[in-house]
Amino acid sequence: GESGYVASEGFPNLYPPSKECIWTITVPEGQTVSLSFRVFDLELHPSCRYDALEVFAGSGTSGQRLGRFCGTFRPAPVVAPGNQVTLRMTADEGTGGRGFLLWYSGRATSGTDVPSVPCPKQYRRTGTLQSNFCASNLVVTGTVKSMVRGPGEGLTVTVSLSGVYKTGGLDLPSSPTDTSLKFYVPCRQMPPMKKGAKYLLMGQVEANRGPVLPPDSFTVLYRPNQDQILNNLSKRKCPSQPAPAA
The missing domain is CATH 2.40.50.120 (OB fold (Dihydrolipoamide Acetyltransferase, E2P))
Structure with a gap:
């Protein structure tokens, strides 16, 4: 389909332990898949060793890996190079979190131009x-x-x-x-x-x-x-x- 929601098993409650779940998302030909995370809550580890959500280009997990995510910060939007992406979520035997909820949508291919970014007049570093x-x-x-x-x-x-x-x-x-x-x-x-x-x-x-x-x-x-x-x-x-x- 052109758009829709995908959620981890059990969402918005805790996802089950010791599981591997795989989803393949396909939008119409000539479009690219865009993923926007609305909720994200997986067990945190610096290298996502325990629980993780991986995103791969194409159908299956043998394509280019576009991201590997865990923790409680929502990942930045992911845009695939084609009209298919595959999600793989793995959970170890420990207690995890609520999982994830994302919105996928197809968008017309816009070529290879690098998106422009509004540049401020001065560099300002904020926060700690x-x-x-x-x-x-x-x-x-x-x-x-x-x-x-x-x-x-x-x-x-x-x-x-x-x-x-x-x-x-x-x-x-x-x-x-x-x-x-x-x-x-x-x-x-x-x-x-x-x-x-x-x-x-x-x-x-x-x-x-x-x-x-x-x-x-x-x-x-x-x-x-x-x-x-x-x-x-x-x-x-x-x-x-x-x-x-x-």
Whole structure:
């Protein structure tokens, strides 16, 4: 169908333990699938080791993985490259949460242009390290190796990773020796970065653009004491994210 709701088993009550559930969503040919999460409450783990919802492009779980999610923060909207996506939810034997409720819809293919982002006149970093840690699904430390213009009006920034604290569903090792990651920065110099400098980067992993550093992302020069703070934050449960106003 063109749109509808999908919910985990038992929703809005607790989902059952020791289960694997798979859904395949198909919208009309010529459209792409867009997923918008309305409720999300799965057992939290830094790498979603216990309970998780995975999203794959196409029919089945052998296609490109578009995301792997857990915790109580609603994931950012997911847009698949085609007219099918597959959801796989796994739960271990422990007690979980309410699960998820999402709205899927088909939308006309708009080509490969990079969406434009309104850029503020000044870079402003708001919130605390903890609040931004919870609001971001990708948290890493690393050294900027290159900054190249494009795609669109933004930059592609390649970072040599030294620490990984939240993966955003990417397959990143916890000890990322010789691992690089490319971020898309929609607004040049927002956040401000320099080649050769080491940073703490808090961003998002988006289905259509991959790792992204939005213009208000929490990006600061790296300090050694941040490692212990980030390790502690990764072990805590983030507070529930408030639902948007109707």
